[in-house]
Amino acid sequence: xxxxxxxxxxxxxxxxxxxxxxxxxxxxxxxxxxxxxxxxxxxxxxxxxxxxxxxxxxxxxxxxxxxxxxxxxxxxxxxxxxxxxxxxxxxxxxxxxxxxxxxxxxxxxxxxxxxxxx
Numbered sequence: 001x002x003x004x005x006x007x008x009x010x011x012x013x014x015x016x017x018x019x020x021x022x023x024x025x026x027x028x029x030x031x032x033x034x035x036x037x038x039x040x041x042x043x044x045x046x047x048x049x050x051x052x053x054x055x056x057x058x059x060x061x062x063x064x065x066x067x068x069x070x071x072x073x074x075x076x077x078x079x080x081x082x083x084x085x086x087x088x089x090x091x092x093x094x095x096x097x098x099x100x101x102x103x104x105x106x107x108x109x110x111x112x113x114x115x116x117x118x
Contacts, residue, residue, distance in 0.1 A: 003061060016109065023105035030098035033076045037091030040080050051077065 040047035051073050058066035083090055 017105075020105040020109040023101050023108075027098040027101040027105070029072070029076075030094050031102070032073075033079070034091040034095035034098065036073070036076055037080050037083070037087055038095070040077070041088040041091065047077070047080075 036047055036050065039050055054073065055066055055070055058069045080087060
């Protein structure tokens with residue numbers, strides 16, 4: 001089994017409830033976007049380096065997945081440029097709210113988050 005398939009299989013074990021899955025579909029991208037926003041607020045160059053490292057990681061897992069993530073992250077980066085001076089505050093609030101959503105999802109699921117066991 002490919003490494004990416006093992007990762008998705010393990011992730012799936014922690015995300016069976018449809019409400020938790022829906023929450024994760026919303027909150028995980030928001031967390032990624034907000035972290036990218038916080039890094040971007042500190043240094044756009046560092047954010048570009050983080051994007052490059054992320055894409056290299058996804059290339060290691062799966063080429064089609066890497067191309068899909070490149071499109072998603074490029075869209076996220078573009079959205080960051082629209083926030084101007086509000087970028088850091090919006091990123092911080094989004095980060096906190098999305099994590100609250102994640103934990104609510106896991107309360108609904110009745111399981112702790114996968115990263116607790118990783």
